[in-house]
Each structure stands twice: as structure tokens, then as C-alpha cells.
Amino acid sequence: MMLTINGLTKSFGGLTAVNEVDAVIEKGTITAVIGPNGAGKSTFFHLISGFHQPTKGSIQYNGSDITKTPPHKTAALGISRTFQTTHLFEQSTVIDNVLIGHRVRTKATIIDAIFRTKREKNEEKKCYEKAREMLDFVGLSHLENNPVHSITQEEQKRTAIALALATDPELLLLDEPAAGINPDETIELASLIKKIVRNGVTVCLIEHKMPMIMSLADHIIVLNHGSKIAEGTPEEIKNNPEVIKAYLGGEENVETG
């Protein structure tokens, strides 16, 4: 098991956004988290990545406890994420955005910076290489020198994924990667995610676009009012009456988009 979550709970004042959730994420799979708005999905991700401290419960990652680890350390451990609203270094170019993602794997200090040591140079080169590799991987090489704010939403989403991948993650958390992009591009995105998994990265994603989820996920976790109400393969989830009632609604939503 890559990630084991036990009794995870998060309260904001009186509101329990995540309530006693148990879950596991298996290496090399795609796990999807779905649920109505406000179900606590994003909060669930915030907890794993260390942005929020859980009220209760524990998170084990590759056998070690990361329940209270701050976000920059979880990233160093190999958990990377994207945000629900695309979050990038708006003012920088695409490549500059992505290459800083590899900083976590470098060691150059102020001393290296001042004396421009070999280490600094090597690591700089490594970062560039990594960034180019990742941009190539997500298909954005041609935009490398454009400022981020000048590219489209969908390109920004892919940049965000490239940035997350530049940290060399083992586990990638994607919060609604397909929101705001059209069906055509959603299909491309799905194949990109598959490609990421083929490259050995475990993926966990939140999404409202059911066709995509159903075709992509190996395992689905359904949250409602902070609690896990179901879990299983897409086939099981699709036919789970409770999920249909709480979330999916009519058949049609699942089939088309």
C-alpha cells in the first residue's frame, strides 16, 4: 500500500468537512475521489498534502507516518499535487514555472549561488532538463518561453501538471484537472493521465466529469458530507443506488458530458 488513511477527520469550527474516512491508495493505480460539492474532496487532498492538519486520524505513506508533515516535506517525500483553481506562477514563463518544480530535488545553497559552484551549475542544468522533459511529456514544448498568463486555461492545466511532475513524485494528486476544458481536450487529458501512470506515478484525482472518471479510474472513493459513502470499481459505483441518489442523478450524466 502506498498510502493508508485511517479515521481521517477534519473540522472547521462546527463543520466536519472530512469525517472518519478510511482509504488506501495502491501503487500504480488511478484512484478517483468523487462526491457532491462541499463533500470534502478538496479538504481531503489538503490533509494528505499537509496543507491542513487533521483533527483526528492518521496518514501512512510508504510505511511512515505523515499525518502532521508540513506540505513542503510531503512534497519532498514524493507527494505532489495540483490545485482546484489553477495555481501557477502567473508572471513567469512556462519553463521557469516548471523548472522550479525540480528545486526540491536539488541541494544548492547560498554558498553555491555566490560562488557558482559546480553543484549549482549541474543542478541548474538538471532542472532545465527535467523541465524540458516534462513539458515535452505534457506536449507544451512549443510554449516554453511564453508567460503563463498568456496561454489558455487548458494549457495552464497541463503546465500545472508538468510542474507537479517536475518534483519527481510517486503520488500525484489532481484536483479537478478537467474543469473548464472541453470534451475534446478532456479526452486528451485522460490519455495524458494514463501516460503518467504508465511512467510509474500513482495518481489520485478529484473530478466531476463522470465519463472521464469511469473510463479512467481503477478505484473510486465517494464522499458525501465528509463521510465515505461508497468505494469500488467504476462499475460498482455506477450502479450504487446511494451514490446515484447523492451525486450522480440520472443515467445520462454518467454516459455523456
Added chain:
Amino acid sequence: MEFLFQQVFNGVTIGSVYSLVALGLTLIFGILHVPNFAHGAMYMIGAYLTLTVMTAMGVHYWLAVGISILMVALLAIITERLVFSRLDQNNPLPMMIAAIGILFFLEAFAHLVWGSQYQRMVTPYGESINFLGMTVTLQRLIIIGAALFLMLILHLFLTRTMTGSSIVAMAQNREGAFLVGINANKVAMLTFAIAGGLAAAAASLAAPINLVYPSMGNLVIMKAFVIIILGGMGSIPGAIVGGYILGISESLGATYISAEYSDLIAFVLLVLILTVKPTGLFVRGVQG
């Protein structure tokens, strides 16, 4: 005991002045997200205008205060139109520097027009009276009364009227405010006018117990910044409570801790509070 009362009363007097200045500052801060250092200059100009109108035109104190409030409100609107509205709202630093430029200018302007010497404002309320066993000048009671009155009016305006709420709304999301049909320029001008008017009122109230001179606003404005940070930036109740807390703690600190270090109190208080609670005492944003 009586002596303690006297000191608390002194604190409340000066706290009233702080609160009025901080209120205007916090309103502008909410809209512009900029520490408007020129606000101290508005305070200073307000005092001079009242003084000039009183002495040159021979009008009554209250009428002079009214005229001064209107004129400073107008001056504040002018700074908004000519300078602040032309700067990028998302970039606070240039606005801050522009504010400092305005401050330099207004101070030099006051120097040119009114001279660099200290001046005294004499009101009809100079006599000392006995009040709850304390000797106080009537002017000091008036400061407290008038400040409370202005605060109440402001509170009602911001919470009970849509025009007032539009200031609050704009402080939270400019584009959002546009989308519901709020006229951004009008709100910005209105905010500046209110802030300027409050500063002028505060200065005109405080000047008779103090002196009028070109740099009189500088220290007050620094303390007002401390207050709005303590009170949560953009928070109206925060500015009021913060102003009184500061006034009283300065007065009591001077008495029971050290007179010499009483002016440190504001800053020590701020540093201590932010060290413990980095987001200030009140955290919700601009609210009525």
C-alpha cells in the same frame, strides 16, 4: 481611585481621536489595500482649515469644523481622482510611495501657507469643569461625545444602507462589485471623502487640547496603522476598539509603568500581539 479615573478618562479622550483617524484609514485600506500615509496629512490640513476659518472668518467653532470636514473630504477626493485611481489597484507599493509623495507635498504646502510655527486653536469650550470628581476641560468631553456620535453614524451608514454596504463589497472584490452594478469610481470617492472628513473631524476636535503644526499628523498616523493592524485591517469595530485600547493603555502605561516609555506602548503592544497571533486580533475583512 479618582486619579485612576482621571487617567482612564485621558486615555478615552485620546483613544477617541485615534479611533476616528484609524476608521478612515481602515476604510481606505479596505478599498485600496494600501497604507495611505497621506491620511496623516489630511488630519493636519483639517486642523489648519478649522483654525483658519475660525480666526480669519471669525465663524463659530462648530461651523468651522463643518467647513473643514467638507473641504478635507474634497481634498481627499482630489487625491483619489488625480493619483490613486490612476494607479494599478493590485500593486500596493507604488500607491504607498505616491501617498508618501502627497504627504511631502501637503506638509510643505502647509509650511508655505501657514508657516512652520506651532499654533494654538482656542475654542469656546476651554473652561474646566468638574465631572465625576475629575477636573476636565469641556473640550475633552466634547471630543469623546463627538467621536462616539460620528462612529455611530458611520456604523449605521455602513450596515443599514446599501450605499454603505457597497464600500464593504468593493473592499472585498472589485470585479464582483462591478458585476452587481456598483459604480467603482463613486464608491472610491465616497470612501476617500468619508475618511478625509473623519480625519478632519478628529484633528479639529483634538487641536484645541494640542497644537497645530505641519507635521502634527505623522505620529497619529503611525499609531493609527498600529490600530488597524491590531483591529484587523478593514474592520470597523476593530478600528474603534483598537483605538480605545491604545489610548487607555498609553495613559495607564504612562502612569503605572513608565512615563518615559509611554510612546513605546503602541508598538510594543503590536509586536507582542502579532508575535502571538500573526493575523491580528480581529480577522474578518471589511465589515460594517
Added chain:
Amino acid sequence: MLKLDNVSVSYGSFKALENVSLYAEQGELVVLLGSNGAGKSTLFKAVSGLVKVQEGSMEAAGTSILGKPPSFMVKKGIVQCAEGRMLFPAMTVLENLKMGSYVHRRDKKVQEEQLRNVYDLFPILQEKRKDPAGSLSGGQQQMVAIGRALMAKPSLLLLDEPSLGLAPLIVEQMFETISEINKTGVTVLLAEQNAHAALKISNRGYVLENGSVVMEGTQKELMNNEDIRKAYIGA
């Protein structure tokens, strides 16, 4: 109701809209389709007065609205529910909604009536009315945004990707709601990625590509167009 003629908008030297002409009749529901960056939001912003139109003319209900500020547009009944929501995060849900009827601030009856409609539409908002809007989940905030736009009692409602980030169940309801709002006589201009659902409730539609209108037609025409099916509706 709304008529745009050869409208162009640029950001700096980049042309986001080029000679766009379109119209919407009173009571119509018109869909705007287009991939990311096609210029849909820019078009909406232009109509709302949030960006400057460099060329062309814009008319609403017979009068020119070119170069008018956003507040003017809202007064005219042109209300937008924007992408990115633009809520007042520290205000409560109720306060946000009330601000929505800013232009009707002197008319308590309209306010109350609209508020009831919004609560009927999104009961969760009534439950959360005392919470700061900023603490709501993404989808709930979207509801507040739509609700706030409705509070202005629009005659022309511009909806910029209202289904963004909403759960399927809610999306379904929301399209029904939009349809209902439309049926009460409100003209609706709807930009959507979710082309199928949008077209289903629409009268007509336009397709935008790279800042220009590349296709327009009735609901049927567009639904049956192979290219559109492929590009926007998916298999």
C-alpha cells in the same frame, strides 16, 4: 434585445475578439460554444463593460451600450455571472445575495421576491446563509454567484460557464433552472464547455474560434453538425 456588430477587443497588442457580430432576441436562450481561450469570457466582459471595446457597436434594447461602465449595464438589466465567481468572500452568503440586488436597493419587494426564488433554486444557500461566502466549497460558491446574478432581476443574463466545478446532479438541476429562468422571459446568453447540456435547452448558438464567430445556427443545426459533435460534445 442584444446586438453586437463587428466588435473587437484586444489585450495590449493581442486581439482576443475580432469583428464579432451576434444578437439575441428577447426571451431567447443563446449558447456560446468555443474551446478554451476562444474569447467567450472576453465577449461577456465586453458586454458587461469590464473590458474596453476597440471597434464595433453594441446595442441593448435599442440603445447603444458601447463604452458604458459596468454599473450602467447592471442598471439596464444586463447582469453577468462571471467565471471565477467574484464573490465577496468575507460577507455572508445572505449579504452577498443582497448585494446582488444593489440596483434595486430602494425596492424591498423585488429583493425579497428574488431572494425567495434563489433559495428555492439552491436550498443549500438558505442553510448556509450566515456563513462567509469564502468558506463555502467551490460548487457552493458557484451557486452563490448564480444566485447573486439573479438577485439583480436581469433582463439579459450572461452566464459564463456556470457548470464549472459542479457535481453532475447539480449540473443537471442547474440547466433546468436556467431553462426555467429563461422561460420567465429573461434573455440568456450562456457560455459552456458542457455543450450537449447547453444546446439542449437553447434556441440558438454561436461557435467562437480564436476570437471570431465561425459558425452560427439554431439548436437543431448545431446539434446535428458533425464537427460540433466531435469537437464539443464528444463521441
Added chain:
Amino acid sequence: MTFFKKNGWLITLAIIALLFPLILPNQYFIQIGILIGIWSIAVYGLNLITGYIGQLSLAHAGFFAIGAYSLGLLTLNAGIPFWAAFFLSLAITAVFGLLIGLVALRTKSHFFAIYTMSVGFLIYLVIYKWDELTGGVRGLIGISAPDGIGPVTFQSITSQYYFVIFFLLVTIFLMRRIVHSLLGRTFTAIRNSEDLAKTIGISVMKNKLLAFVLSSIFAGLAGILYASYIRFLGPEIAYIEVAFEILLYLLVGGIGTLAGPLVGTIIVVTLTQSLQFLEEYRMLIFGPIVVLLILFYPQGIVGQYYMWKMKRNFKKKPSIHAGKENSVKEARS
């Protein structure tokens, strides 16, 4: 790219600076040159934390004063030799920077600005009130000029000038190295978005603290040079107005740019000097000039230059639609 091409402006600058006293052997101009050098170093310090990390510090006049007073007290009262005092003073400023940074950096944006303003004011008040240590308002009198190194002495004004210019060039060189390194990129990443920086594994607090300490050291260095040049210290050097002035230099020059601090300092200092003939009405003109500069060059002179360059490039390569005005922001540095 050759060394010269890469470091072109720096080398040109160094040559101009070195030749300056030979071309204009007027002590007044040399004095201005020295003060520009000293203030620029402080402005570079501020630029690191404010321009590259994005946290506005108003405590830098305080750090300037801590550096200056440390040197003054160590040489005058403790009788420590100049160079030992010099390095000790840098260390003292760094320690203050570290301690203040540790608490101050827990606050963000405006809270940080006002917090540091208060800290700066407290530093001023402590210097002002604690006469037993600092001499209070009377100040420290008769601080010695730098000791010579071997045959080189620093008694004459020209040698003092070269002394300051040396440190200025070192400062610019260091800043350049830092800004263009991975560390510098890390700083900018934090400026652009703290949350995102965290998720990609950057320890925001550690990096901010590092930048804050570095920046306070530069401010302290400027203070040390000031003390050894003016040789008299009064509490007014810690006053909040000095912090505003440093900030003004930075903004006029161009925040977050490498040349900005120097350009801004030169422009504003020259401007205030050339307005001297106005006597008491100087500020009447200076205030509006500041406002106009900011209105027309909100990015600062250097920032505006980059913007202009960017626009020109854009005309050459219209394929990149960098139409947005602020797309330039990153191009500078």
C-alpha cells in the same frame, strides 16, 4: 555569451565609478557619490526581501542603524579595532535579522509591513531612549575611519569613496549571483505564490528567513559604512522616514530588478540635491515629482525599460502574444 557581454553593464558601471573622482575632483560630488554608494547597498538589501520575496520590510532603517551603532559602539566604547568591529557588526546585524525575522515572518503582507514598521520604530526608540548605551539624542561622536589595510589607508575622501564603491560592487555582484541562481528562483517562486511554492517542496519559512537575514546584513553593511564615513551617529538614522526613503529609491529605480536600486538612488539623491536652491519649498516640488514618477513609471525606471524592451521584442516576434502589460514583470531581474 562571453563574460563581457554577460556582465557588460556591471563592468561599464565599475569603470565609470572608478574614474568618477578623476573626472570630477570636487569633494562635494565625491561626497554625493559616497552617499549614493552607501544608500544603494541598503536599497539592495531591501530589494532582496521586498523585490524578490515580496514582503515589504519597513525595518530596514533599523537594521541600518543597528549596523552603524554596532560599529560605533564597538570601536568607541569597546575599543575593538576597526576590522574586527566591522565583521562583528555584520554578525550582530545578522543576529538581529534572524531574531526579528523568526517572529516577523510569521505574519504576511500588510501585517508584515506594519509589524516591521513597528519593529523599526522600536529600534529607533531604544536608540533614542537608552542613553547609557547609545548616547541617546546626543549620539556617538568621533567614530574612527576605517583602518588601513597594508599600505592602503582610508583617511582622504577619495579613498573613502573607493572604499564604499568596492563594497557596492561586491554587493551588486553578490545580488546578481543570488538572483540568477536556483536560490534566487526559489525566492521568486515564493513571491509569486507561497502556497504553490509549498506544494512543490519549498520550505517557505526557511527561504524567507534566509532572504531576510541576508537583506538585513546588506542594510547593516550600509550602516557600517555610513558610521565610518560620517563618523557621527544620532538616533535619526533609525527613523521611519529613512525606511521610506530607502523604499522610495527602490521604487523609483525598479523593484525586483538588479539595476533598480542603484538607478533609483542616483536619481532621487541627485534630484533632492538639485532642488536645494528652493530651500524650504523643496518638498513642495519634490512631493509632486515623486507622485508623477510613480504615476508614469509604476514599475520604476528600470522596470519600465524592461517593459519597453519587451514590447519591442514582441513586435519582432508576434507569435508570442505577450500583449499584457504586466507580462514584463518576470523579464526584469
Added chain:
Amino acid sequence: EETGTDADGQNGGEAEVETEVDVEGDEEVVNIGYTGPLSGPAAYYGENTLNGMRMAAEEINEEGFEIDGVTYKVNVIAYDDMYLPNEAGTNARRLVQENDTSVVFVPHSGGVFATQVFNEEEEFLIAAYTSEPDVLEQGNELTLRIPPAYTMYPDFFIDYQMENFGERLALLPTATQYGKDWTETIVPEWEGAGGEIVFDGEIDFSQDTDFYNIVSNALNSDPDVLFVGGASEPTALVIDQAKELGFEGGFMVMDQAKLEEMEAVLGGYERLEGAVGVLPQLKSDAAGAEAFNTGYQEQYDRIPTSESAFNYQAMYVLVEAMKASGSVDDAQAIMAAMDEGVKALDEEDIVWYLEGVEDQGFDWLGGAAAVENGEIVILEE
């Protein structure tokens, strides 16, 4: 030849300043420098000092003065330093380098210290308007102290107050070094005369927004006499507030505050009842006082105080010293001739009794005044 104008001034600004004085025939112009606060909170003070100099210069220039057959006129060149030492240093350098001044007036101690770093090397004289003793303790030979030492006042003050009001003294001076020095001088003498210190405080005029609470603190200790002082106007306010709070004792006012200025602030000497302080310049009966007082009031619309009077006087002495030394640019010689210059003063140019130069400082005759029944009363020894 170092005197005279730069043929082509460095910039328009200076050229303007310099053309203020006509140069014709074998007349030459001697530039006299000034650096002081002309903007910011201390501007009023700076202007007072500068006005005194300027007024004297204008009078001197009516005729000019002659050395070795050349007629000289003086031209005061003033730069603003906002009370900052480094600005003062820069201004002094500029005055010496660009305007060839061999004398620079500096009215604040920080500025003097910063200028003393190089004045001996550059050979110019600092005319220091500061009573800070350290200015002369550094052994700088080209520094002249203009104002009197304050140590002559306490005797007058203490005798008067003890006799009229009592022995309990509360200290409320300004929180500056000057205030501290004064306090340190007066406290032992008060106690020596059998008095008691019942309250030890100070007021920071530049930092405190309201003095009321500290004044009520002081009065709470039931004093007979208050020791106050600092700038005139805030000091007046302290006295006023003490009276508001019901205090009926006496006030000792240190010399920085002027009774005549306080009177202007408070609107009458009644509000100063019981105060002792420096004798107002207006009450000076020196031969030149009357002319100076009225002339100054007319020209600057301000009350003439010792700040203007002493700098006015210093300007005259300087010119006399130049004449005596036979040079307008040899700072050493001018300094050496200073005492001679004082003695050579024309009777009607004397606005306040000046006896000579002692230890590089002007030796003024002291005088004090008290307010009794709303009138100024001169105290004699």
C-alpha cells in the same frame, strides 16, 4: 583668489542665489554658508536662525565692509538639511566646494559633529548655534559656539521660586539631551538649596500626542513648582494644561522656551503667571536692540527671540573678525580674531550684551525674567 562668485555658477539655482547681491567695481562678495532645518518639524527653528543671519547680512551690505581697499559684501547661501547630520555634512561640503565659503553656520549639534569630521582639513569655520558642550570638547579649533552656556540661569530661577512658591519641585522637561543636561544642572542646586524633588518625569514633545496624563501624574505628587521646557509652544501647552488641572504654583522654564513666544501661544502673560525664564529679547535694553526688534518683526512677521538675535549678532561679529584678521577666507585667522571682533562691535549693532569670546564660545551676559500679575519683571542678581 578664493572669494567672489564662481564666474559661471554650477547650476541655475545657485546662480540665482548669487545674483541677489550686486557686484560692481572693486566690490567682492563673501559667501557665508548655512545648513539647517528648513523643512520638516524643526523648520521654524531653522528659519529663525537663518533670518537673524540674513537680516544682519542685509544691513552690512548697505555699505559693505572694507579690507585692504576692497569692499566686500556678504551673501548667505542656505541649504536645507532637515536636521539630519549627514545632510548637513553634504551641504557643508557643497558650500565649501562650490560656493567657496570659509564659514558655515550650523544650528544643531548633529550637523556640527558631522561637519567637524572634515572642517579642519578643509579649513572652514563652523559657527555652531548649539549649547551642546561636547561640540567643543572634541578639540576642534575651527568651531565657534554662538549661544550662551545655560549654567547661568539656575540661580535666578531657584531663588525666585523658593521664595515665592515653595520647595517641592516636579520635573517635566523635554525628553532631549538638552533637557537632561539642564535637569542634571538644576536638580543638585535645588536640593542644595533645601528643596525636594517630588516627581521625576519628562515629556517627549516629538512623540507624545497628549501631555495631559503626564501633567496630571506630576500634579498628583502635589508640587509647588514645575520645571518645564523645550520648544516654546508645547511648553506653553504644558503650562496651560497644568493650570487647567488646577495647579497654582510656579514654573521654571528652561532657556529653549521663550516667554514671549509662549505668551503668543497662550494669548497673554496671565496664563504664564508664576513662570521664570530667559529674559525676552524684546526686553533687551542694549543699544541696537530696539532697531533689531522692530526691524525683525517688520521683515519676518515673527517675534524676535534670542535665536535670531544671537545669530544676527554672530554675523556682525564675524564681519568684524574678518576685518580684524584682514582676511575673508582664512578660517584660522578669522577664528583667532573673533574676540577682537566682538570688542570692535559698534555700540548700535549690539542687540544683547556680549562681552567677548572665551573658550571658543561667545560670552553673553545672563538675564532672567519672571511673570508677575500678568507682567514681565526683570530679575536682577
